Amino acid sequence: MLAYPFLFIAVYFESFVLVTLLSKPARAARTRTKSEATPSVAVIVPCWNEAATIGATCESLLALEYPKGKLEIILVDDGSTDATPEAMARFAEHPQVRILRKENGGKHTALNAGIALTNADLVGCLDADSFVEPDALREIVACFDDPKIVATTAAMSIHKPGNILQHMQNAEYSFGITLRHTFASLNGLYVTPGPFSFYRRNTVNELGGFRYGHQTEDMEMALRIQKAGYGIGNAPYARVYTKAPGTIRALIKQRTRWISGFLRNMFGDYRGLIGNRRHGVLGMLVLPTALLAIVSGIGLFLLTLFLFARNTLTALSIRAGIPFSYAFLPKMQFDWFYFPTSFYTILAVIVVIISISLIVVGKRISKTPGNIMPGLVSYLLLYGFIVPFWLIRATSDVAFGKRRGWRY
Amino acid sequence: MSLAARNALIALFITLVLAGTVAYAINYLNRARVAELSTIEDQLSIDTLSLDTQFSLLETAPCDSAASSTTLTSELADFGNRLSYAENQLGNDDAQVIRLKERYSLLEIRDYLITKRLAQACGIKPVTVLYFYSNSGDCPDCDKAGYALSYLRNTFPALRVYSFDYNLDLGALKTLITVEKVKNSLPAFVINGKHSYGFTSLEDLEKQFPKGSLSTSTSPR
Numbered sequence: 001m002l003a004y005p006f007l008f009i010a011v012y013f014e015s016f017v018l019v020t021l022l023s024k025p026a027r028a029a030r031t032r033t034k035s036e037a038t039p040s041v042a043v044i045v046p047c048w049n050e051a052a053t054i055g056a057t058c059e060s061l062l063a064l065e066y067p068k069g070k071l072e073i074i075l076v077d078d079g080s081t082d083a084t085p086e087a088m089a090r091f092a093e094h095p096q097v098r099i100l101r102k103e104n105g106g107k108h109t110a111l112n113a114g115i116a117l118t119n120a121d122l123v124g125c126l127d128a129d130s131f132v133e134p135d136a137l138r139e140i141v142a143c144f145d146d147p148k149i150v151a152t153t154a155a156m157s158i159h160k161p162g163n164i165l166q167h168m169q170n171a172e173y174s175f176g177i178t179l180r181h182t183f184a185s186l187n188g189l190y191v192t193p194g195p196f197s198f199y200r201r202n203t204v205n206e207l208g209g210f211r212y213g214h215q216t217e218d219m220e221m222a223l224r225i226q227k228a229g230y231g232i233g234n235a236p237y238a239r240v241y242t243k244a245p246g247t248i249r250a251l252i253k254q255r256t257r258w259i260s261g262f263l264r265n266m267f268g269d270y271r272g273l274i275g276n277r278r279h280g281v282l283g284m285l286v287l288p289t290a291l292l293a294i295v296s297g298i299g300l301f302l303l304t305l306f307l308f309a310r311n312t313l314t315a316l317s318i319r320a321g322i323p324f325s326y327a328f329l330p331k332m333q334f335d336w337f338y339f340p341t342s343f344y345t346i347l348a349v350i351v352v353i354i355s356i357s358l359i360v361v362g363k364r365i366s367k368t369p370g371n372i373m374p375g376l377v378s379y380l381l382l383y384g385f386i387v388p389f390w391l392i393r394a395t396s397d398v399a400f401g402k403r404r405g406w407r408y
Numbered sequence: 409m410s411l412a413a414r415n416a417l418i419a420l421f422i423t424l425v426l427a428g429t430v431a432y433a434i435n436y437l438n439r440a441r442v443a444e445l446s447t448i449e450d451q452l453s454i455d456t457l458s459l460d461t462q463f464s465l466l467e468t469a470p471c472d473s474a475a476s477s478t479t480l481t482s483e484l485a486d487f488g489n490r491l492s493y494a495e496n497q498l499g500n501d502d503a504q505v506i507r508l509k510e511r512y513s514l515l516e517i518r519d520y521l522i523t524k525r526l527a528q529a530c531g532i533k534p535v536t537v538l539y540f541y542s543n544s545g546d547c548p549d550c551d552k553a554g555y556a557l558s559y560l561r562n563t564f565p566a567l568r569v570y571s572f573d574y575n576l577d578l579g580a581l582k583t584l585i586t587v588e589k590v591k592n593s594l595p596a597f598v599i600n601g602k603h604s605y606g607f608t609s610l611e612d613l614e615k616q617f618p619k620g621s622l623s624t625s626t627s628p629r
Contacts, residue, residue, distance in 0.1 A: 008423065019415045024411075
């Protein structure tokens with residue numbers, strides 16, 4: 001019975017996403033044409049020990065289909081201790097690239113240092129482990145035709161998923177594409193992710209630039225934009241690829257950072273957004289559901305674990321002393337009479353089916369190349385088992401005031 | 409009305425329709441289960457009556473109906489399994505489940521009596537087990553005992569196991585309990601007239617059976 005409200009809310013949330021996806025603003029965003037406008041743009045790449053990927057990241061930016069005179073790339077070395085400076089030096093003579101080296105101060109200081117160097121109309125951020133499609137910037141710029149939009153997000157996928165964990169994240173990111181596209185149509189976004197989010201420079205300056213945001217500066221800035229009453233858009237065809245953690249340990253560390261950052265921002269400066277009607281769907285649905293998802297993720301996991309342990313112990317106790325062949329080997333005959341049908345099971349299956357649909361929709365909307373099937377399989381097999389670990393870790397970190405390092 | 413509010417209402421409507429459909433489908437399936445049980449029970453009633461009649465008709469050669477009796481016992485066991493599953497799904501206080509349990513218990517008693525008559529008339533020695541349980545929470549070992557008996561019945565199909573809910577409010581069952589002198593100490597077993605109470609292990613339960621009766625090479629009949 002404890003699980004029913006959570007499942008009901010999950011079905012409700014997914015139904016809301018599906019309905020909004022079919023609504024006029026979302027449809028209009030999907031049919032939006034690339035802008036002919038070419039405002040000046042600066043892409044800031046904050047780096048801290050990114051020697052391995054900064055070169056390819058910069059190459060992908062230089063390949064963007066945008067007037068060369070209107071696009072500058074600012075590589076900010078935030079006090080790297082590896083070969084990042086040497087990797088950056090390769091682009092020192094490039095007319096579009098500027099390199100800035102500063103003492104380590106965190107991502108927000110690197111972004112602010114980059115912004116201070118430019119007079120571009122739009123400033124964007126690209127994490128140094130991410131790569132963009134050549135037409136991505138054109139798609140992004142089109143969103144700024146709407147004067148209410150002060151920031152825009154892209155459609156993120158995983159760069160060359162190699163193992164089952166990365167495929168799982170690819171499916172999850174595809175789900176994220178759908179959610180971001182859907183909620184952008186109702187101004188319900190609360191993160192402008194590091195990979196290729198853009199801002200009107202004047203607005204960033206007006207809001208005081210980037211701040212320390214509990215290691216989630218992109219979320220802090222988005223929440224500040226929303227609090228100020230501005231709009232955040234999404235360009236579903238602006239494809240950007242980011243490297244994903246390849247081990248469970250690294251993934252849990254990354255997500256612990258994200259979730260604990262979210263909780264600290266939510267219970268810190270931005271608690272006023274939760275349940276606030278002035279902030280529409282963000283205040284009334286998105287943020288409450290995001291918080292509830294953490295509670296339900298932990299709650300359902302612990303409940304499932306308890307029920308599984310209890311039922312297993314009961315089953316073992318009942319079967320004790322009975323020959324293995326009878327007690328534990330499956331009886332290979334189907335009889336509809338014994339087919340398990342409970343309200344809980346069927347609602348859970350509905351939630352999973354809609355989730356899969358939203359993952360596939362995300363891939364279709366963004367026209368992201370590649371096969372999503374390995375992602376779907378690994379998502380179904382692994383996701384529900386791994387998520388509770390970072391939810392529990394992040395929640396406990398916040399509860400006990402524990403801070404962790406950035407890197408995974 | 410804003411677009412978000414409109415979508416929120418539509419989503420709520422969809423969610424309610426989905427939840428309602430799921431509830432209806434589950435209820436429909438459970439009713440279909442009960443309907444199937446009723447059909448099986450009707451057929452078993454006819455089979456029991458038929459066997460009883462056959463037995464009376466063949467007074468000169470009553471043993472010709474012994475094969476039918478074995479089949480009937482096996483069908484009764486299957487019916488019992490389904491009833492037990494339905495009871496888990498619908499709850500042991502469901503009126504239809506209770507009615508079916510009462511009729512099932514009556515069929516078991518009838519089959520038990522026929523088996524005894526056949527044994528006397530034909531000189532065969534079936535192994536019969538009367539098993540009394542309770543699912544009111546006062547019998548912690550009943551699940552283990554029931555599972556062990558299911559295993560024995562599955563392994564030795566000639567074994568005739570009759571399971572009764574000790575607390576079922578049914579006159580014939582109360583009479584059987586009185587006649588067989590079964591105490592309210594569950595789980596209780598009456599194996600070929602010999603009483604035993606409680607369950608410790610399959611091994612201990614097997615010791616209660618007549619020697620050689622739990623052997624696939626020995627016909628219990």
